[in-house]
Amino acid sequence: MRITAVVNQKGGVGKTATTINLGGALAFHGHRVALVDGDPQGNLTGALKVAAAHGQPTLPAALLGDWRGPATELVVEHSEFDNGGKLDVIPHCPDMLTISRDLDKVRARELRMSRVLESLEGTYDHVLIDCPPALDIMTDNGIVAARKALIPVQLEDSSLRAVKLLLAQIEAIEDAGLRSAPLEIVGFVVSMLERGAGNVPKSMIGRSVLATFQSFPIPIVASVPRGIPITEAWRYATTVQEYEPTSEHAEAFRALAKAVDA
Ligand SMILES: Nc1ncnc2c1ncn2[C@@H]1O[C@H](COP(=O)(O)OP(=O)(O)O)[C@@H](O)[C@H]1O
Ligand SMILES: [Mg+2]
Structure with a gap:
């Protein structure tokens, strides 16, 4: 089982769209995939229109140690493929709204997600964590729990600053000894790419920011154009793999799935 933090x-750089559509592509390739909605805003859960059953245990209860069963009981099914691939979700719930504050009060607070997800071993091939739009304890938990990370970015100046802060945070977590091995950053995913002629970014800013990202020691593993298939798949609670498998968006996520699975 491989855990990847997105x-x-x-905010708004494409984490949730990447998590959903990468998950769809991994499932399409026959993998058993669980998506973890780690964002208190619950956009992933809302997009895939999944909900926990009445009385089902919740992610925050598991993280806080108020419920101690196997994480397989937290899961809600989304879709299945004929080749054995499946896409499940550990969904959002109202208690997620205060999870960062609640986690700050418990011991071993950065290790909670890692411990909860351990019990998914054997049931899933890939677990993808959709991290929140904050450098908070939930993001720290995602970074600690994951073996790999994907960093969605947009070609804007503010994305460069955000990435520098994020890389410093990952380094701080490693320096604090919270991980046994360095986090493997698979790469940047350029989201919502606006292209002009010759397949290059349309704007001067886009081209300039792309050049700066290309100078980082982290590869760009996928570029996903801004496009209707992504927004329509989101509207219809599915992945672009199921909604429009022949689109270039679906193709980009299938290629990304291969890179993450390598
Ligand atoms: N390739 C794309 N084409 C069109 N819309 C996109 C694309 N990627 C993301 N979006 C939309 O942009 C918005 C922000 O993306 P989202 O994945 O929610 O970002 P984050 O999770 O980082 O906040 C969402 O409404 C999403 O549907
Ligand atoms: Mg999101």
Whole structure:
């Protein structure tokens, strides 16, 4: 089982869209995938229109140690493929709204997600954590729990600053000894790319920010154009893999799935 954090404390950069559609692509390739909605705003849960059953245990209860069963009991099913691939979700619930404040009061607070997800071993091939838009304790938990990370970015100046802060945070977590091995940053995912002629970013700013990202020691593993298939799949509570498998967006996520699975 491989755990990947989709992380960037900047909001609106495509974390949730990347988590959903990468999950869809991994499931399409036959993998058993669980998506963790780690954002108190619950956009992933809302997009996929999944909800926990009445009385089902919740992620915040598990993180806080108020409920101690296996994390497989937190899961809600979303979709299944004929090749054995499946997409499940550990959904948002109202108690997620205060999870960061509540976690700050408990011991071993950065390790809670890691411990909860351990019990998914054997049931899933891939777990993707949709991290919140804040450099807070939930993002720290995602960074600690994951073996790999993907960093969605947009080609804007503010994305560069956000990435520098994020990389410093990852380094601080490693320096504090909270991880046994360094986090493997698979790469940047350029989200909502606006292209002009010749397949290059349309704006001067976009081209300039892209050049700066290309100078980082982290590869750009995928570029996803801004496009209707992504927004329509979101509207219809599915992934672009199911909604429009022949689109270039679906193709980009299938390629990203191969990179994450490598
Ligand atoms: N490639 C894309 N094309 C069109 N819309 C997109 C694309 N990627 C993301 N979006 C939309 O942009 C908004 C922000 O993306 P989201 O994934 O929610 O960002 P984050 O999780 O980082 O806050 C969402 O409404 C999402 O549907
Ligand atoms: Mg999000």
